[in-house]
Amino acid sequence: FGGFTAPLVCDRVAVELLVLVAPMIPAPAEAPADYWAHTRYEEEERDRYDDAIALFYQDVPPELAAEALKRGRAQSEARMGEPSPLRAWPDVPTQVLICRDDRLFPTGFLRRVAQERLGIPPDEIDGGHTPALSRPHELVDRLEAYAAEQGLRTPTPMHRGALS
Structure with a gap:
């Protein structure tokens, strides 16, 4: 549910870039419980999983x-x-990063929702719904690339050893 929180934070603190990873992308004033129906999630072709x-x-x-x-x-x-x-x-540069093997939010679903709600095509990386755990190096590389594209400097260099 970070997608419901992150844009609110942008109104409260100075933010230079917002990156949504494997996100729910809310519409203004949308209740989280309504997200599924409003995005037509149930119409999306996907496999069903009962195991977390x-x-x-x-x-x-x-x-x-x-x-x-x-x-x-x-x-x-x-x-x-x-x-x-x-x-x-929020009026903040925004990137959407989706995971090609995400079983919760299939790529076709998130491509459509990102385009409909934000008007931007998402970027993609390999992996499932939790790339911070499954592909931390690739995720950090992408986040650092986004920062560099905006002319931002990461506060401290990311060290590969810290992610292993």
Whole structure:
């Protein structure tokens, strides 16, 4: 649900670039519970998975996937029906990065939603829904490239050893 939070942060702090990774992309004032119907998610051709590892972590090393599940918490449903306070997408350069093997949000679905809601074509990388766990080096490379394209300097150099 980071896509529902990130644009709100842009109105509260100085942001030079917004990157949405494997995201939900909300419409202004949309309630999270309405996202699925509004984006026609159920019409999307996709396989169904009842197992969290098969859905979210299929390409994550098994021991890391098990640790992610162990540390995970259930998401609160308390405010899912409330409209988002987002009134308009922030005036911040935005990139959408989707994962070619994402089982939750298939590429065709996210390509369509990114185009319909933001008017931008998403970029793609290999991997499933959690590239920070399955492909951290590729994700960091892409994020650093986005920053460089905007003329931004990363605050501290990313070190490969820190991601291993």
